[in-house]
Every structure is written in C-alpha cells, then in structure tokens.
Amino acid sequence: MAISKNNARWLAVGVLDRVTKQHAYSNLQLNQVLQTHPLSDADRHLMTNIVYGVLQHKLTLDYWLEPFIGRKKIDNWVRVLLWTAIYQYHYLDRLPAYAVTNESIDIAKAKGNPGTRRLVTGILHAFLRKGARSFDELKDPRERLSVSTSEPRWLVDNLVHDYGQAVAEKVLNSFNRPAHLAVRVNTALTTVTKVISALANEKIEARPSQLAANGLVVESGNVLASSAFAKGLVTVQDESAQLAVESMDLQPDMKVLDACAAPGGKTTQIAEQLDPEKGGQVTSLDLHANKIRLIQRNAQRMGLVDQVNAQQMDSRKVGQIFDDNTFDAILVDAPCSGIGLLRRKPEIRYDKSRADSEHLHRIQLEILDAVAAKIKKGGIITYSTCTLLKRENDGTVRAFLQDHPDFKLIKTRTVREVKDDRATATLTILPSDVGSDGFFISSLCRIR
Incomplete structure (x- = not known):
C-alpha cells in the first residue's frame, strides 16, 4: 500500500529537506505544513519532534551514519530520511523499530527508485544490527564534545574559552533539551494571580517564573488559543x-x-x-x-x-x-x-x-x-x-x-x-x- 502524503514521517522528511537544502526557517516550514495537512494530535507531536530533534542532533546523526554511507553520493532527501530513522531509533525508543524501518523504506520507495529503496533498506538494517558507534573513537575532547552535543566546533571552542570546560559542557547539553513556553502578564490590565486562575479555568496550567516577576511558565494547555491571550492579558516572551x-x-x-x-x-x-x-x-x-x-x-x-x-x-x-x-x-x-x-x-x-x-x-x-x-x-x-x-x-x-x-x-x-x-x-x-x-x-x- 502506498504511503499517505499526510503521514507524519513523510511530512517531516519534506520539511527537513527544505530546511537543510534551502536554508528555510524550521518553525515557518513546520507551521505551514501543520496548517495545511489534517493530522491527529499524536501525528502533529511526532512530526514536530522528528523535525526539531533531527536538527538538534544532526552532527551526531551524521557521525553515526558515516560508517554505513562511506563515500556514496546520496541525495539530500535520502540523507534526511536516514537521519529521521536513526533519530527515532535512538531518541524515541518507545517507537517500535520495525514501524520506523518499514515506513522509512516505504518513503524511500515512494520518493525514489528501486536502487534508493535498496540502499535505505540495507543501511537501516545494518544500523540496527551494529548500533551507533561510540563517541570514544574521537580522541580530541572538544571534537568529541562537538559531535556528541551536535554543536559546531567553533562554537564549542568559543564557549569553552568564555566559560571554561565544565560550564560549557552544561550549556551545550542544555541546548538539546526541550524549550518550555513562557508568557508575560500584561500588568496594565491584570495581575499574575488573576491570569493563573483564568488560564486554569481554560485547563491551562501555568506556574510563576523563577526569574521574571510577571512571567509564567506554561506546563500544559494551548495558551495561544486562550481568551487571556486574545484579550491581551498575556503575551509570549521567555x-x-x-x-x-x-x-x-x-x-x-x-x-x-x-x-x-x-x-x-x-x-x-x-x-x-x-x-x-x-x-x-x-x-x-x-x-x-x-x-x-x-x-x-x-x-x-x-x-x-x-x-x-x-x-x-x-x-x-x-x-x-x-x-x-x-x-x-x-x-x-x-x-x-x-x-x-x-x-x-x-x-x-x-x-x-x-x-x-x-x-x-x-x-x-x-x-x-x-x-x-x-x-x-x-x-x-x-x-x-x-x-x-x-x-x-x-x-x-x-x-x-x-x-x-x-x-x-x-x-x-x-x-x-x-x-x-x-x-x-x-x-x-x-x-x-x-x-x-x-x-x-x-x-x-x-x-x-
């Protein structure tokens, strides 16, 4: 059966291909696709996770793929497809590997030719047999930090120079953790206490910021669809x-x-x-x-x-x-x-x-x-x-x-x-x- 063009993995590959090849903005590409394709909440979440996760870990994924690709010249979308599969194997381990593999092969078949399908099939099966190679193969500590955190070497060098090795490692690792959504309460119209209560009435959970006096961190719920946002009582700001x-x-x-x-x-x-x-x-x-x-x-x-x-x-x-x-x-x-x-x-x-x-x-x-x-x-x-x-x-x-x-x-x-x-x-x-x-x-x- 042909893969659906509304499949979350298919759409994620398309977004990532445009972002990496055309230097398009990931948030704009992702929002456009989410607005124009009917996806379940679970598929929207999966697609978003794959897009941002692959971009966060791209250098790591390339390092893991290198032994399996070698000097083969492959199209950008094929590399992207392989990234998405390996990202799911490693970082989304609750997903069955067979489901990731089968849909990835279906995408290769639909987007490419029989040779492409065989290449993707062979690489993914080999990766599942052998696993990801260790970062310990990288003897230079900063190169190892660059690849393991998927940050360019110049940035690693800069942060180590500016903050020292220990702090730089903490910062670099923090870049790959999910960002939370924060809002600022408009104190010209209301108070922090009133907004927390109003959001709770719309099943939106928010807690006071540790940093900002008028800030809230949204724990759950869609604050952008809330009446508090529509009325200008809050605005998105970290x-x-x-x-x-x-x-x-x-x-x-x-x-x-x-x-x-x-x-x-x-x-x-x-x-x-x-x-x-x-x-x-x-x-x-x-x-x-x-x-x-x-x-x-x-x-x-x-x-x-x-x-x-x-x-x-x-x-x-x-x-x-x-x-x-x-x-x-x-x-x-x-x-x-x-x-x-x-x-x-x-x-x-x-x-x-x-x-x-x-x-x-x-x-x-x-x-x-x-x-x-x-x-x-x-x-x-x-x-x-x-x-x-x-x-x-x-x-x-x-x-x-x-x-x-x-x-x-x-x-x-x-x-x-x-x-x-x-x-x-x-x-x-x-x-x-x-x-x-x-x-x-x-x-x-x-x-x-």
Whole structure:
C-alpha cells in the first residue's frame, strides 16, 4: 500500500529537506505544513519532534551514519530520511523499530527508485544490527564534545574559552533539551494571580517564573488559543528576555527609546509601565515596515496603543531625527548571533560562524554609538542580547565604554535579584541555569 502524503514521517522528511537544502526557517516550514495537512494530535507531536530533534542532533546523526554511507553520493532527501530513522531509533525508543524501518523504506520507495529503496533498506538494517558507534573513537575532547552535543566546533571552542570546560559542557547539553513556553502578564490590565486562575479555568496550567516577576511558565494547555491571550492579558516572551525591561526601573512619565524593537515584546513590556496622561511614551524603531506593523498589532491587542510610537528607521541613524538628551531611558536589545536561543531555533547553530559574531559586534557598537547622545544625563542605556558569546556581550560593553568616558557600567538588578551574588556588573543567564533561554543584560549610565 502506498504511503499517505499526510503521514507524519513523510511530512517531516519534506520539511527537513527544505530546511537543510534551502536554508528555510524550521518553525515557518513546520507551521505551514501543520496548517495545511489534517493530522491527529499524536501525528502533529511526532512530526514536530522528528523535525526539531533531527536538527538538534544532526552532527551526531551524521557521525553515526558515516560508517554505513562511506563515500556514496546520496541525495539530500535520502540523507534526511536516514537521519529521521536513526533519530527515532535512538531518541524515541518507545517507537517500535520495525514501524520506523518499514515506513522509512516505504518513503524511500515512494520518493525514489528501486536502487534508493535498496540502499535505505540495507543501511537501516545494518544500523540496527551494529548500533551507533561510540563517541570514544574521537580522541580530541572538544571534537568529541562537538559531535556528541551536535554543536559546531567553533562554537564549542568559543564557549569553552568564555566559560571554561565544565560550564560549557552544561550549556551545550542544555541546548538539546526541550524549550518550555513562557508568557508575560500584561500588568496594565491584570495581575499574575488573576491570569493563573483564568488560564486554569481554560485547563491551562501555568506556574510563576523563577526569574521574571510577571512571567509564567506554561506546563500544559494551548495558551495561544486562550481568551487571556486574545484579550491581551498575556503575551509570549521567555523568562530571561523579560529581565531586560524589568531591570530598567521605569517611571510612568518617562520618554523611552526601544532602538531594536520588533516584534514588540519588550516595547509592550515598557509601555505597560508608562502613563500617556503623564507624558509617558516608548518610541519603537525597526528597519522593516512589516515589523513596525507587527509592533503596532501587538500594542493594539494589549491595549497599549497610546503609549507606543512605532517608527520605521535604522537605529544607527537616530541622530537624523532625535535631538540629543531626548530620552530618559533607552533599550538596545541588539541584533546578535542568537546562540541563547538554540533550543528554539536549532538550525541556526549550523548557519552561524565566528565571523558572523565579529560582524554583529561591530553593528552593536554602531547602534550604541548612535543612541549614546540621545540619553539624558543620569539616564541608563540597557544593552541586551540573546547570545552567550562574550565578544557580543561584555566585549561590546567594554568597547563602548572605552570610546564613551561619559558612561559608566552599573550593576544590573532585577525584581527577584537574579544571580545578585555574581561578581560582574553585567547579568548573563545561561540556558543551563533554570531552563530558560540564554540572555545577557548590561546597564550603561550616562554620568556627564
């Protein structure tokens, strides 16, 4: 019997083929397929698990496949199909191996020719007989860490250099654990306690965040389909990302600049604390018109339109529009390599390089240089990223301070005193700390 084109494994192979061959975004490809194919909840879960799991473990899967493929030249989709099968054998061991094997062979038969079917059949049967080869064959400790965690060697080297071997291993292993969903409560409309109760009434279980004062971690249920989300009482935002605005100590009458604002999560978080009747307003900038519309839609959903002024602009050109000493507070949530988000966007680990990080470091400095004169004396520029690479974090802060003696670095503080016993003024949240995304925050105060 021919395999169904609505089969979860068939669809997963198609998504992964496009992501790996065309560098398409996994979340967009996956969402598109889920919206256009009628799948049971179990099949939706299986397909999602296979797609993200294969992307997370791709280097490991290639290492295990290498002895069975050797120098054979195979099409990308065939390699993808073999990845999906071996991923299921090893990481989804509750699935019967025969079911995985049979459907994989059926996919090979439907998508390829008899030779392809024989190749896939032979490799999968050989793998099941011999098993996965040991990582101990890799004598270089960092190469072994790279392959076993499926992280590129340059990233392993960087994290070991920045944090030491023990911490780097914890961080690298944490990247392959499932990411949880977190939301932020809109305190302009409600309270954390009321939202927990409202979600419970819709059979959505949520617990207070360990990090963020207004954050919730969703344990079960579809919060995006809830009335709380529709009414703007909550918005999706990771716990660690909420700390950037939380650290800003905003007052209702402040003029605030969000220099790199899309999709608007931090803009709305700022806006919640401002009173437009007292002159409070956040000016939100982004380079792209479609992202400005996204910011405006988020503000509309959350009842914060009066506090938000979204403008399409390259934040490096703020000097052309705004006078010096205009803002009481500035947030620069800068473009970065996004290494702290690898659990949510697993494919970016294979697309980034050390050169990308250096390029982003220069852009970050250009943005900070541009906004520096726009903050009032005594005001604070909050510089944050969702990467863990110190070149883009403390390295960018040091470079900025060297060129701007009118600023000093002060200790970043949060409501729940997150990592308050640290020796550094800057705050780095590692994904291995409490299971949140990785995030970096610094506070740059203008002293003259």
